[in-house]
Amino acid sequence: MKIEFRYEPIAQLNNSALVTYAFEGSPASSGSVERLPTESRSLLQELESAGELSGKPFECTLIHRPPGLVAARLLIVGAGKKEKLNSAQQRRLAGTAVRYLKSRGVHDMAWVVAGPESESDCIQAVIEGALLADYDADCYRTERDGQRRIDRLDLALSSAPGEEAEAARERARIVAEAQNFTRDLVNEPANRMTPALLAQRAQEMAKRFGLECQVLGPEEIRALKMAAFWAVAQGSEEPPRLIVARYAPPDAPEAPHIGLIGKGITFDTGGISIKPSENMHEQKTDMAGGATMLGVMQAIAQLNPQVRVTAVVPATENMPSGKAFKPGDVITSMSGKTIEILNTDAEGRLVLADALTYAKQLGCTVLIDAATLTGAITIALGNITTGVFGWNKEWVERVLAAASTAGEKMWALPVDEDYRDLYKSSIADLANTGGRYGGAITGAMFVGEFAGDTPWVHLDIAGTRWSNEEKPFLAKGPTGHGVRTLVQLLTNISTRGTE
Numbered sequence: 460m461k462i463e464f465r466y467e468p469i470a471q472l473n474n475s476a477l478v479t480y481a482f483e484g485s486p487a488s489s490g491s492v493e494r495l496p497t498e499s500r501s502l503l504q505e506l507e508s509a510g511e512l513s514g515k516p517f518e519c520t521l522i523h524r525p526p527g528l529v530a531a532r533l534l535i536v537g538a539g540k541k542e543k544l545n546s547a548q549q550r551r552l553a554g555t556a557v558r559y560l561k562s563r564g565v566h567d568m569a570w571v572v573a574g575p576e577s578e579s580d581c582i583q584a585v586i587e588g589a590l591l592a593d594y595d596a597d598c599y600r601t602e603r604d605g606q607r608r609i610d611r612l613d614l615a616l617s618s619a620p621g622e623e624a625e626a627a628r629e630r631a632r633i634v635a636e637a638q639n640f641t642r643d644l645v646n647e648p649a650n651r652m653t654p655a656l657l658a659q660r661a662q663e664m665a666k667r668f669g670l671e672c673q674v675l676g677p678e679e680i681r682a683l684k685m686a687a688f689w690a691v692a693q694g695s696e697e698p699p700r701l702i703v704a705r706y707a708p709p710d711a712p713e714a715p716h717i718g719l720i721g722k723g724i725t726f727d728t729g730g731i732s733i734k735p736s737e738n739m740h741e742q743k744t745d746m747a748g749g750a751t752m753l754g755v756m757q758a759i760a761q762l763n764p765q766v767r768v769t770a771v772v773p774a775t776e777n778m779p780s781g782k783a784f785k786p787g788d789v790i791t792s793m794s795g796k797t798i799e800i801l802n803t804d805a806e807g808r809l810v811l812a813d814a815l816t817y818a819k820q821l822g823c824t825v826l827i828d829a830a831t832l833t834g835a836i837t838i839a840l841g842n843i844t845t846g847v848f849g850w851n852k853e854w855v856e857r858v859l860a861a862a863s864t865a866g867e868k869m870w871a872l873p874v875d876e877d878y879r880d881l882y883k884s885s886i887a888d889l890a891n892t893g894g895r896y897g898g899a900i901t902g903a904m905f906v907g908e909f910a911g912d913t914p915w916v917h918l919d920i921a922g923t924r925w926s927n928e929e930k931p932f933l934a935k936g937p938t939g940h941g942v943r944t945l946v947q948l949l950t951n952i953s954t955r956g957t958e
């Protein structure tokens with residue numbers, strides 16, 4: 460998508476569609492509609508009086524040959540209540556316009572920039588919304604919706620763009636492309652996204668954007684004594700990979716050194732504690748945490764925040780076989796802590812345990828993990844909100860603040876000593892499950908045991924990684940949820956330090 464700024468009068472723009480938004484209550488005379496010439500505004504007034512234009516969220520009204528405009532079409536997107544307009548809503552409005560137009564074979568559009576936020580925030584939200592909405596997940600259909608694309612987006616400003624506008628455009632493109640990269644990885648089925656193929660995609664990305672990327676195989680994983688990771692990997696014919704990507708700008712301070720650890724289960728059958736067959740195909744997305752971290756790395760390699768970051772992604776399948784680990788097995792994790800396996804389907808926390816230990820060994824001073832860890836988080840928060848966990852209040856707050864800026868919904872859930880009893884083992888240091896009650900919390904806390912005293916934040920994205928319904932502004936399928944928040948967090952650390 461080619462994205463350009465325009466600042467001639469709106470009436471002169473020659474796009475296939477000019478897009479404005481309108482608020483509920485007075486749709487013909489509110490929102491960016493106000494920037495239209497009077498001829499088209501009076502037509503909108505007629506539509507409003509006839510009850511055909513309401514301004515309700517995401518309502519789309521398309522007018523051909525609009526009076527007073529050179530553009531071939533005028534699209535009015537309902538923006539809902541005026542008080543509720545913010546960057547997150549702008550992102551969705553722009554996305555709605557993109558999906559509406561591209562499904563009708565329109566390939567170029569002009570968006571009339573207006574809103575209560577700063578011009579650069581507006582620009583960033585609109586471009587992100589447009590690029591995210593242009594994505595479709597049907598890449599293996601021979602006649603795919605995804606072939607219909609918006610290839611030109613003009614942003615109609617009221618005056619010539621300054622440096623801030625240019626920077627916002629660049630930042631938005633980088634962030635949205637990174638999020639779409641994550642969505643591509645999550646979307647791949649397990650036969651096309653084995654641990655080796657995930658590692659290959661990581662290496663290609665790293666090479667393209669100038670990051671260092673190291674990939675360890677089975678022998679190296681065993682030599683590092685990653686027995687918890689190995690326990691999960693041993694049942695699969697597909698050899699595991701440990702992906703390590705480094706971003707270390709020469710002038711960045713030694714600390715904090717952020718470790719981004721992402722669960723990379725390329726398919727989770729449950730192992731010997733096998734999952735029911737219904738919906739098992741959804742477990743192709745069980746590497747979404749790893750894909751999130753690779754997306755974040757792709758973005759920061761281009762944005763250049765002054766902060767050290769190392770991504771660690773343990774990638775393997777979780778399969779039942781004659782070589783698979785079994786309930787009752789006791790393993791000695793890389794940290795030295797022993798773990799009794801009560802359920803082979805609680806595999807994410809095992810691979811994360813060793814990956815966290817390794818990240819600490821690599822010098823990380825803050826650990827952030829993202830994982831499709833538990834079904835329980837979807838019971839608690841649905842598909843809308845990511846669960847955030849951690850003992851360190853300051854870092855949890857930083858993540859929540861970044862999420863709010865980035866327009867991703869995240870909510871802190873508790874960790875508490877009293878839950879520890881739930882995953883005690885009668886034979887080893889820890890058991891790998893804590894039962895059904897509070898399952899997202901005990902899962903998180905199990906992972907946290909391996910962070911030790913290092914500040915740690917866990918994101919459970921099992922609910923948010925995928926959208927089962929198509930939204931007006933987003934295709935059904937992988938969401939890339941979490942990428943924008945973590946990129947924002949790293950940017951915040953770079954500009955504000957850790958005080």
Ligand code: BES
Pocket residue numbers: 727729741742745802804805806807831832833834835891892893894898921922
């Ligand atoms: N990968 C699953 C979690 C999951 C569920 C992701 C649904 C996406 C959609 C995870 O490995 C798992 O199986 N968790 C178990 C843990 C239990 C055995 C303690 C769960 O949530 O049932």
Ligand code: MN
Pocket residue numbers: 727729803804805806807
């Ligand atoms: Mn599992």
Ligand code: ZN
Pocket residue numbers: 724727745804806807831832
């Ligand atoms: Zn899993």
